[in-house]
Amino acid sequence: MRRMSAKFLVCVLAVAIGCNKEQQGGGNVGSADTAVIKIGEVGSMTGTEATFGTSSHNGIQLATDEVNAAGGIKGKQLQVIALDDQGKPEEAATAATRLISSERVAALLGEVASTRSLFMAPKAQAAKTPMVSPSSTNEKVTAVGDYIFRACFIDPFQGYVMAKFATDTLKLKTAAILRDVRNDYSVGLAKVFNDNFTKMGGQIVDNQSYQSGDVDFKAQLTNIKAAKPQALYVPGYYTDVGLIARQAREVGLTVPMLGGDGWDSEKLYEIGGPALEGSYFSNHYSVDDPSPRIQEFVARFKKAYGGQVPDSLAAQAYDAAGMLYDAMKRAKDLTGPSIREALAQTKDYKGVTGDITMDDKRNATKPAVVLKVAKGGKYEFSGRIQAEGAKEANPAEAPREPKKTEGNTAPNPAPGMTPTPTQAPAPGATTSAQAAANTGQHQGVPAGEHPKK
């Protein structure tokens, strides 16, 4: 069955490539293997974190189309093969294997969630295929091996950013933590927030946990309320956070909530509603950021996707793809080791989410922003926090003009080009069963499905 659906996928993709090529005025459908460079993408196109996957895909597709329109890389066009993992770690690993062994992709882009990237990374490392995660912020991801990169900052930084924001800007003295114990990301952020907030003179008055997929958080929230914190740090994902926000207000806990980039989805406000107003979360970028580099990107994205505003996952995926393509241009050839070498040397890549430099652990060093959830679910830009030790730079003054010709540049669109809209997720994958995301998995260790009957 799997083989059949894989074949079907290849057929569909072949047709899709054909269409693409015709649109771009050239290319031969038959000789697709030699004329294109395949880039694999793994994302959660369906499931409780579906917007993560689809947003990322739009970002990657935009970056790819822009590079293609500008002539591709080393004379070849790029082709993104996107597979859906339905938000399940095991599926992410399977998809990575499939992309590496049967599609023979030059590099992998994905996953958004750290837990799923941790399942993909060993496959990429073993096959010496460079993998760039757009937004997995857990430290362990790039520690898997020297072929694993990321285009975002890491958990300690987000925990640090929120601790600093809470201490310096909000002037808070006490806070409570509610973390998702089934999620590496949440546990990581909670730990670093805890350490830094304490170090900066604050006090953590209660430390509670939940499991993603829970719907009743009143017990924990009632306990937290009794501890009287000035803020509640909930570094979870948007569906749970929305419910938590509502129930927090129900049990009478009215302090602001603080969180991380896992909040970033339009679904957050749909589920949480006004209960979220006045809360803050750290993120990779803000559409309201006045810098021209960001505003130009937003305009291009809107044009390509019918007015849709790029969320931070789209921006990061765009940067991850752009950074990878930039490295591929600089690489001496398109083998795994050469691309890896070029990626590792990335320095001051002008991404939309900031200047990206790879550190020796293959993590991106770049600033973070803090957003406030305002009335009606709008996100207000509330500040930018630099990496620890880095000099404070005013984004408005920093040189933000995208350079058009040099190597280290975000891909620029050719005039009048239209990127292809969101590609449908793999046909074989979407129809199969999808359990609640993160079901039955503890801190990156697979433990099977929920007890089903």
Next chain:
Amino acid sequence: MIDLLQHLVHGVSLGAIYALIALGYTMVYGVLQLINFAHGDVFMLGAMMGWYASSRWTQEAQHPTWFGAIAVTLVSMAICGTTGFLIERFGYRPLRNSPKLNSLITAIGFSFLLEYGGQFLFGPNPRAFAALPVSPSDQFRVMGVSISYIELLCVGVSVGLMVLLNRIIFHSRIGTAMRAVSWNPSVAALMGVNVDKVISFTFVLGSVLAAVAGILFASAYRKVEPLMGLMPGLKAFVSAVLGGIGNVQGAMLGGLMLGLAEQLVSSYVSSQWRDAIAFAILILILLVKPSGLLGKGAAEKV
């Protein structure tokens, strides 16, 4: 102390919903000796149809009214009742004389059909649910304990429906027939009871209760998704076994106890033990008193 009372309030409201779902399990078991595993998903269907009726088909969710909420609930009850009838008519009735295991497997099949059929039609993304004119944050305080109107409504509606159910079972002709079928289907048939009709009625009744539970649950937790029936369904099953499967009062007691146990465990031990405790209770009761707390013998069944 106030915290404890607060936890008890949350526990009772959660337990009332479990009890409402558990009634469906226990009634079907009473008349057919069949665990209808699709029941948790009929509960999901209730919530989902409520979402369709209030958000997709009408603008009800934007300006909820009590009249609208009742209409939405009735639509959802009608759809779930029909589904319950169809599942029994085309799934279980043809298998009634084959081994029990066949029906059980069919039940699991229906459960998956509803879950993934729901995922196909509804999509896997959770959606916000708002059909009631009160929000979970509307509440009042008694002795420092805050009680939301939705919690009160959950308990009130559940108790009301249970009283009604009790009257149907013990003080009506169809209820007498149900008890007769539960006691011995062949003898009941010989006495002129239309067994097929009684069994259909039982399924419809259980499914209608599940629909109400679905609406209440979705209103209290504001989220509808195709797999939401899984855990509450299993917990309700545990409640039914805890109280004594086949026993209506037992289902109510079991639901309440489980709701309280979960709430107290997650407040005073750790939320990570919440689900574990539910299933530990199941194992314990099966080992110590397999007939459940209130289960005595065949005569007490529905």
